[in-house]
Amino acid sequence: MDYVNIIIPFVGGLGMFIYGMQIMAQGLENAAGNKMKSLLEVLTKNKLMGVLLGAAITAVIQSSSATTVMVVGFVNAGIMNLSQAMGVIMGANVGTTVTGWLVSSVEWAEFLSPSKLAPIAVMLGVVIMLIGKRRSSKEIASIIVGFGLLFIGITTMSSAVAPLQDSESFRNIFVTLGSSPILGILAGALVTAVIQSSSASVGILQSLAAAGLVPFSAAIYIIMGQNIGTCVTAMLSSMGAKKNAKTAALMHLLFNIIGTVIFSVIAIIYFEVLNPSAGTGVITQTEISMVHTAFNIGTTVLLFPMSNWIIRLAKKIGRVEEAEQDKSKVLLDDRILETPVIALQSTVKEVARMGRIVEDSLDVARNVLFTKSHDDIQFLKDEESTVDRLSAGITAYSIKLSSLQISEREHQDVAHLLQMVSDIERISDYCENISEFAETLYEKKVTFSDIGKEQLEEMLDVCIDSYKYALRAFVEGSREMALKVIEKETKADDLEITLRSRHIKRLTNNQCNTEAGIVFLDTLVCLERISDHARNIAEEVLEQIA
Template sequence: MNDINWLNVALGFLGGFGLFLFGMEYMGEGLQKAAGSRMKNLLGVLTNNRFLGVLVGAGVTALIQSSSATTVMVVGFVNAGLMSLKQAVGVIMGANIGTTVTAWIVSLGEWTSFLKPSVLAPICIIIGVVMTMFAKKQSAKHIGQIIFGFGALFLGLDMMSNAAKPLSGLEEIKNAFIILGKNPLLGILTGALVTAVIQSSSASVGILQALATAALVPWDSAIYIILGQNIGTCITAILSSIGASKNAKRAATVHFLFNLLGSILFAILALIGFKFVAPELGSVSIEVTHISMVHTIFNVLNTFLLFPFASVLVYLAEHIIPGNDTAEEGELQHLDERILETPTFAVENAVKEVVRMGNIAEQNAKVAVQALFDKDEKKIQEVFDREKIINQLQHGINHYLVKLSNVSLSEHEHTVITGLFHTVSDIERVGDHAENIAELAQSLIEKDLNFSKTAIDELKEITDTAIKCFELSLQAYEFGDKTIAKNALPLEESVDAMEAKLRSRHMKRLASNTCDSLAGIVFLDTVSNVERISDHASNIAQTILDENRSLTTEELNLHPIA
């Protein structure tokens, strides 16, 4: 076997691995589309029932063919406040069970000759291509994508297996696996490293199964490598948690602790078994189906054993990652790019973040008006500082909404996002008008001007009505309540009527010289800004009442797609 063409072996194996990865991802994508929001909504079963969480995690992972992807989504859910750390533990445990599905798919070829990759691959690819290209129904196209993904996965597996066959007679390769089997730590490290690099335990198990078809892998090295693979798969979630909240980091830590503790326990049991119980088994070549069995038994038993100690895992994670999150007001608190994979919740959280921005703008309007009445420089500066936060939130939310609008969404979700763009723009304008009022307060202080008691009473009435209108509009938006939205509209009309009345009264005061002309200019400018606040509040309410409103060219220019 010294005349092995290593280039052909490497190209065949790597090419097959690439095709295997593509097939696995393409099949998972098709399964997600076929299941639709029902599958994605499984992760939204936010419950303290950890057993249900295990089932949800296993089901979602079985569909998307990646425990890493499920765990990353869980980290995103925790970071965005959609899921508590305790709720996440069960889903993380279940994800490990769900990831074993791929290994069983790969094992099909050992059960009957018809299910061999070389037979199934071309059949699946032909059927998948025909359905994807010629089916008229979208659901049929999704099924075609699943079947094509199966075919690509099997073709990749067949290529890897064929590439590995020339190595079966190579003593150096066999000796390498013998060394991994005799040294548990080295075997675990190998499995962890390979999985960490390719960031998929399903894919690394597939590689091991391809090598097993060439009778290269003994039982002992296979088990230690599988245990290492379960540790290595944690790297994706750990990397994903960088820059996230402490709770999100803890979720990734729970995933790591769960797999690490389980791997240590089973490594000890395996070591005892190979040393004292069945020493002859360690050197026997493992079969593909046996790898699937070992992978499944480990994950199921690990969940069964550690499930009662979920609170302990949370306790350990909280001590490894101590302290509380201190989020800045200008940071996005409900938005996380990891949950873009679940658009239903991404849209819901976008609404939450926009409402939070609106509440900040409402607070700024109240402080600006009070600064005007009190001529308080500290409050004026507070308004200016908060306006920077509002602008920062506008930029961050619009950037997120652009990304969200480019994922697969339902027609209703597209409509909601269009409304969110409008509302963010209206809220930002409310912030601008609050800033204008603060600048008018600054002008009163600098020029030592004063309003008459009548003017102050009039301003209090119109500002109270405008801010109440804005408050109701935000409530209507938060809860999607058309009744509240309808209640906000008459207030806007009242503000319009008051503005006309106040202007008329003020002109009479100027004519009778009962009002300072410079203070009068500030008064009229304040009334104008307050009226504009109610206009934008009305726009927000109208967004709830008229959900089919489309973006204008001017508004589109405010948030171009980068």
């Protein structure tokens, strides 16, 4: 038998299958757009929501490995705790069954015959890609082309292995895998670990099944092994990460191993004791999809009540305890960049978190000039250091994000975020300046006059409110809030001129302490600039939602 003419087309078909799957997944991911972005909103919900989230993301990006790698990134960044991660991991196993059903559809949907539909799909997608001008057209074209290439790939693989139907030795290999559960599981795990995609591994199995080469029992054990092999990607990804992230990858491995052990015992009892003849029959592509889906859903349903126990076991093996998150640590991870739309939404959330830290600083700065509290002065200095670290980390991450293959709109969103980060960081600097002014007042044992204090409180209220409206405008995407910022900033400009003029008259008439008066004027400058930066943020929001 000419194995060269079998292996080369088979490998080429596998490459086309994987490439088509990636193109289709990218198109689906881009088309999902805002829906994908909003998925992060449910991360704080219960574990069942996590399962649904994991299934949804994996169904879109068509890779449980990529989803789990992303989960490792979330845990490493501190965005997700281990309980939330467990739910997403379980859901990822369910979502990965979608590709298998696409492949097997050629058996239960005649009109999806690859020989007829795949070339048409590729040609249609290319035409749309060439003539379509809108972004949505390009995304639809990617989905259609990827769909066609996926089917051409699976057809090429099936055709390549067809001559093996006459090979007694090749058939004996699968008979051996079917009669030896451990060998079958190891074979599935090894192939999946090498190509790092359970969807592609299932596709290979289905192409062999189409040639009538795979016994039912062998397929069962290989599928179980594939679920273990897909854990390799996440385990490799967790290398160099924090213990919590390594524990998330370990949870994925334990979940699949426990599920495999349970269902392998059931399969052995059925094939060896209850119905030995059932394992010798040849399995079809559709039956592989059914087994794959039943195994993954069954494992999730069975182990869902035991998920907390799996988390505890993984933590015990990994010797980890979840610690309180350091708020100065940037909650972003390079692993999340595998899915740019979610990485962008994570960046938005991190900018909002940075913004809330500065909001807290402004609340303290509102009174520190009058109380001259040492604790408040130190708090503002510490918070400024925290914001500096966040600003540097978010900026570096945003630059990495902008270098990826993202849409023009997403490039613009990243540019807006970078500008907002700069403005928020500058406002934090002014909060530190105010703390230094308070320190000066304390050291020189001076204070503002009653009228000076009253006027400064008025300016503080206007400028701090302008920032709070700006932050709300950013978080909520609110045009109304952004317009309020512009209104407040205009008022702050006028107020700064008025109060400066009045204060200079008081200084001229010796109605206030000179040293306190200098601090008063410097504070007016800081507050007016805070309102300027708040307006900058509002204008970025208005451009974004235009």
